[in-house]
Amino acid sequence: MGNLISEETLHKLEADTSFQQLSQKMQTLNIFEVLGITNAEIRHSNFLAWLLDPNGNHGMGDKFLREFVSKLGQREVVPENVTVCIVRREWQHIDLLVLCQKEKYLLCVENKVFSEEHDNQLRRYRDMLLEEYPGYTMSFAFLSPDGIAPLSADDQQYWQPVSYVDILDAIESAKGGSALLPEVNMLLDHYTAAVRRHIVGDDNIKKLCQDFYDRHKEVLDTIYENCKTSLNPICEVAEDWCREKSEQGELIFSPQWSNNTYTRFTTETIRKLFPQHTKPISGWKTTDMAFYEIIKRENYFKITLSLCSDNLTDEQRAACDRVSQALNRPDRKEDWRWKRIRNWPRHTIESEPNSENYKEGIYRYLNTNWREIQKFENDLLNKTE
Known part of the structure; x- marks a missing residue:
């Protein structure tokens, strides 16, 4: 297909039931989103x-x-x-x-x-x-x-x-x-929807996205590769930072792990703490069961360390238990699929994307988090060895 997408292909995307349901959900009025x-x-x-x-x-x-x-x-x-x-x-x-x-x-x-x-x-x-x-x-x-x-x-x-x-x-x-009262029910429903979308995640939306992507992976990857920088200007900067750190041998990064919302990377220490799969069968469709994720929004970003429980072996589950015990954070649910075991504070981006200090400001925040991550990993290794 190359980089050309036919009009017929685009019409098929629009006609996809998952796409239509996603569009309806994303366009639903929410008072909390309206007020920002x-x-x-x-x-x-x-x-x-x-x-x-x-x-x-x-x-x-x-x-x-x-x-x-x-x-x-x-x-x-x-x-x-x-x-x-x-x-x-x-x-x-x-x-x-x-x-x-x-x-x-x-x-x-x-x-x-x-x-x-x-x-x-x-x-x-x-x-x-x-x-x-x-x-x-x-x-x-x-x-x-x-x-x-x-x-x-x-x-x-x-x-x-x-x-x-x-x-x-x-x-x-x-x-x-x-x-x-009807207005109270409406307010509670809007708040619930806003929390699911912006804080804890909406499993229904995730499933619709995955189903849609699985059916149209090639064309969606082409759209993403051509549009991701303009959709979210932090994407390019975050990936540049990861790429530079990867070339310096400090972390492990591949652009295919990332999208407009998440830039993902890992480290040798994380792979030591959380053994890899032998095949790409994690929830991210990779061999890694743990990733650092740079979660990006229009005017801020934050870094988390996330785990996925898909297809875990007994050895990998034991690794999760060992790290949870070292962090004094026992699992509250036995059937978890996604879990963030560490969150770093979010950073607000005050500069405009086309300003001279936009990239410099993001790099400064990322480097600060990176120093904290290295200390976190050293402490975690000492507690688990």
Whole structure:
């Protein structure tokens, strides 16, 4: 076919049922996307504060509060009467604080959607609350997209990990049996769709994409190779950085592992920690079961370390367990397929793509993350050997 795509081929793409379903999903109006707040951590905390307030005008009473706390394995600690609870935002820099002063109960939530822990904040928050509210029964939730545990073993004793999938489950459970106003139902549905699309991933969309790609791989690869730079200007810069590091022998990179959203690379250390398949049978259709992924958006990017459980051998599963134990992050689900075991903070791109310092700024952030990745790998090797 070369680089020529016939008009007939393009019509076949448009007529594909997976393409039509994808188009319908992607064009569906979403109020959170319209307002541009899907990637704003503070807006997610504001929305959760509204849901956690038993007196909020959502009409669910204390149902969401109880469902949320149940995700911590502590449903029974919530007082029977929480009608006089108040919800505070950013009190002493704490993201969310639910206070039931009469019943002497509090829920503290640290929300990490697009950032990571810093300055021993979890320990400081807990110490502060113990001093400020002596005699209270307390619940501490560490909320993140994937439900990862805090970094410190000490914090893990008190802060229970919660994922955004848990949030969506809690919303669904809280809605059950409630006669909610149409506008409330609409808002909850829009929020659920936005979280699936921008934070935790939509399995249905992923399946439609994979089905569509499998049927039209050759033509889609041709379109991608000719358009990816213009679709997302960070793509070219991220791939250039990976290519340079690969030529210097610092990491392992191949452009075929990447797309407009993800630029993927791995290292010798990661391949040592997570043995490769003998054939390209991972979820990425490669021999690697683990990749660093540079997740790219129009004005920001972040790096994660992700695993795929497709076709794992007993040796590979043992490697996953060994690393999870070293990181003090046990699996919360036995049937996981994709898992991010480490997230680095996102970097906002303030320069315009055609400006002189656009590439320089991205390289600076990537090099900072690379130094952190090297330290992370050395520490992980020491803990697993």
